Amino acid sequence: MQITETQGNRSSVEPSVLHKGRFTFRVERNETKVSTSALASSVQTHYETFYLVGKVFGVPMNIRVIKHRLKSEWKNLQGEVSIDHIGRDWYKVEFNYEADVLFVLENRP
8 A cells, every 4th residue: 555645845855764553654755655565455455445644744733633623624524534643743544435535635634
């Protein structure tokens, strides 16, 4: 599984790598990549379909503030959303419906 996100025009000479459980986060040349190879195919497919990973930039926020803000922004979703802190201002967001994932990807934040 690999998710890539552009992070503005910030450039980095050396890649930053964080290992958290079964995930590896690598920030290099304005991109953040999240990868894992320790999952069964069916679990990996579930992750790719129903999970997003995001990072908070700037002033760190309490997870309750993040959840409240996203709940307000995503009030039109079909199902519930679960948000878990996975380290260093990274958050895993799990959706119940694939349509909700697509809505968030298209409409942000």
